[in-house]
Amino acid sequence: MSAPVLLREGSFLTGRRVLVVEDEYFLADDIARAFRTLGAEIEGPVGEVEDALALLNGLRTVDGAVLDVNLRSASILPVARTLRSRGIPFVFATGYDRSAIDPEFEDVPLWEKPLDIPAMTRGLSGLILQH
Numbered sequence: 001m002s003a004p005v006l007l008r009e010g011s012f013l014t015g016r017r018v019l020v021v022e023d024e025y026f027l028a029d030d031i032a033r034a035f036r037t038l039g040a041e042i043e044g045p046v047g048e049v050e051d052a053l054a055l056l057n058g059l060r061t062v063d064g065a066v067l068d069v070n071l072r073s074a075s076i077l078p079v080a081r082t083l084r085s086r087g088i089p090f091v092f093a094t095g096y097d098r099s100a101i102d103p104e105f106e107d108v109p110l111w112e113k114p115l116d117i118p119a120m121t122r123g124l125s126g127l128i129l130q131h
Helices: 025-037 049-058 077-085 117-130
Strands: 017-021 041-046 064-068 090-094 110-112
Touching: 017 025, 017 049, 025 041, 025 117, 041 049, 049 077, 064 077, 064 117, 077 090, 090 117, 110 117
Parallel strands: 017 041, 017 064, 064 090, 090 110
Antiparallel strands: none
């Protein structure tokens, strides 16, 4: 078992890209700001599945992602499957409980809204740094 990753403001994620897929503007902005504080570059935020897929298909690389489970009644699963197929770590952010997540993603960390953004940011950052 590896030691937990302790992160503070700084450059831990310098040169890393984090995709933020969230349709609540203020929450998306708060998430993006938290990752920027750690030095990450942000892709998005985007609030639609099609936009997220277009970003993923147009980018050289993304190092991690935060995915809202339900975007304007559209499932995030196509984005999750794309990330998984590329071996990119991600977390789900949702107002739903674990039962709303497809069983194929039961191993993906789930952060329930209202989000503890610092804890979620640390969690995904740890996955990115271990990757």
